[in-house]
Amino acid sequence: MTTGVRHFLRDDDLSPAEQGEVLELAATLKAAPYDIKPYAGPQSVAMIFDKATLRTQTSFGAGIAELGGNPMLVEGKLAGIGVRESVEDVARVLGRQVSTIVWRTFLQSDLETMAAHAGVPVVNALTDDFHPCQLIADLLTVREHRGALAGQTVAFVGDGACNMGNSWLLAGATAGMHVRISAPEGYVPRREMFDHASAIAAGTGGSASAVPDPVEAVEGADVVVTDTWISMGKETEEEARTRVFAPWSLTADLLGHAAEGATVLHCLPAYRGKEIAADVLEGPQSAVWDEAENRRHAQKAILVWLMQRAAGATS
Numbered sequence: 552m553t554t555g556v557r558h559f560l561r562d563d564d565l566s567p568a569e570q571g572e573v574l575e576l577a578a579t580l581k582a583a584p585y586d587i588k589p590y591a592g593p594q595s596v597a598m599i600f601d602k603a604t605l606r607t608q609t610s611f612g613a614g615i616a617e618l619g620g621n622p623m624l625v626e627g628k629l630a631g632i633g634v635r636e637s638v639e640d641v642a643r644v645l646g647r648q649v650s651t652i653v654w655r656t657f658l659q660s661d662l663e664t665m666a667a668h669a670g671v672p673v674v675n676a677l678t679d680d681f682h683p684c685q686l687i688a689d690l691l692t693v694r695e696h697r698g699a700l701a702g703q704t705v706a707f708v709g710d711g712a713c714n715m716g717n718s719w720l721l722a723g724a725t726a727g728m729h730v731r732i733s734a735p736e737g738y739v740p741r742r743e744m745f746d747h748a749s750a751i752a753a754g755t756g757g758s759a760s761a762v763p764d765p766v767e768a769v770e771g772a773d774v775v776v777t778d779t780w781i782s783m784g785k786e787t788e789e790e791a792r793t794r795v796f797a798p799w800s801l802t803a804d805l806l807g808h809a810a811e812g813a814t815v816l817h818c819l820p821a822y823r824g825k826e827i828a829a830d831v832l833e834g835p836q837s838a839v840w841d842e843a844e845n846r847r848h849a850q851k852a853i854l855v856w857l858m859q860r861a862a863g864a865t866s
Contacts, residue, residue, distance in 0.1 A: 555864045567727070600624075652672070674853060
């Protein structure tokens, strides 16, 4: 009988100690990509993509294969998840066919419903609320470039009211980092996100704060992060958002207020001349391409970690 299946649905599903375990595992898997094969058989992993994808699909597909598994692409629209068949029914069907479900979708509530009924680990490959796999990759990248995470100051500038803003608050606090979110009025994460991140940070030595002035937010920061101003589903707001967010553009001038040698992150896709200047994205402080590669290693670590716990829960 299988009980207590662990999922990775949001960043705070991992305790500080567990987050550290996953990051250590990611570093191990990066150094030796083919040594751990929990999906040998091969067992299948369902990959469902309801939103546009490049890094998520390729990194999960390659990573699952390296772990000895079969990356099974499930066409969400063809399956009609939530329309032709309920999320509950899809979960029950997939849970009897695959060992893990990876879903990139819109509603966090749908992902939670999938996890509640699948009977196998479910991984959030992005929802409107959180992007936890990206944050494990980001933290791995910061570790590689700057060493220990605890005590590092991170400035996130731009659209804070997005999945990346939420995830940086929770994951950064879990890692003991000082996370500053700088965004225009109306584009800041919900108060509950700051409150929850602060509660986590109270136990890790980190902090979570909103700093409206982008220069003040970046001042002395060890890591500076930005993301597209036009998240998926917000395309009709492009003109208005471009005007509102202009002062938060990550230019060389803004980056100049950060700590010397500060690391620049962007989860991509990037729009040069908007949320980030081309000379910053391509400059010596950018770790963006390492960050993109690290999606594979981070996600493999998440899958291995979950499968280890699934095996331990089976008796």
